[in-house]
Amino acid sequence: MRTVEEKSAHPDSADCPETVEKMSDYLENELDSGTKSRLETHFSNCPLCMKVLQTLKKTIEIFRRKEPEDVPPDLDAGLRKKLKTEL
Numbered sequence: 001m002r003t004v005e006e007k008s009a010h011p012d013s014a015d016c017p018e019t020v021e022k023m024s025d026y027l028e029n030e031l032d033s034g035t036k037s038r039l040e041t042h043f044s045n046c047p048l049c050m051k052v053l054q055t056l057k058k059t060i061e062i063f064r065r066k067e068p069e070d071v072p073p074d075l076d077a078g079l080r081k082k083l084k085t086e087l
């Protein structure tokens with residue numbers, strides 16, 4: 001069965017929503033060591049969550065520095081354009 005194949009190919013996919021939810025806490029170091037190591041295990045098994053983590057980490061670093069020159073100008077413009085289109 002196709003379903004079984006997919007399940008074995010992504011053994012940790014069921015943990016993805018929880019992992020994504022706890023990601024910002026993980027980056028802020030607000031998790032207990034048990035949860036933290038569970039997340040780290042998931043990251044090493046799940047390229048998708050690893051990618052999301054790296055993107056989030058980068059975003060947080062940019063906002064933390066609060067230096068306008070570190071924010072890509074086209075990101076801001078693109079975001080504003082997107083918002084304008086959607087509103």
Ligand SMILES: [Zn+2]
Nearest residue numbers: 015016046049
């Ligand atoms: Zn995942």
